[in-house]
Amino acid sequence: MAKKSVSKEIKARTTGDERDEVISSTTAEIEKKFGAGAIMRLGEGGPAFDIQAIPTGSLALDAALGIGGVPRGRIV
Numbered sequence: 537m538a539k540k541s542v543s544k545e546i547k548a549r550t551t552g553d554e555r556d557e558v559i560s561s562t563t564a565e566i567e568k569k570f571g572a573g574a575i576m577r578l579g580e581g582g583p584a585f586d587i588q589a590i591p592t593g594s595l596a597l598d599a600a601l602g603i604g605g606v607p608r609g610r611i612v
Contacts, residue, residue, distance in 0.1 A: 576602075 559577075566575045589605035591598055598604050606612055 563575055563577070567573075587603050588608040589598075589601070589603045590608055591605040592601075
């Protein structure tokens, strides 16, 4: 005879403010250990440098690269 499966709801342990605080403190700790620019949040701020870029055609990849595509004139 088959058993009934019980679904459990997993609740978030932290609120949005607590989550942001933990992420900020962790980022600060990593920057202290490895130097500024070692880690950054996607979409935070703008491009660090004025670099020309060639779009890849994938909006998600362009956003992840941080400058809107593959850097022009650089070996990747």
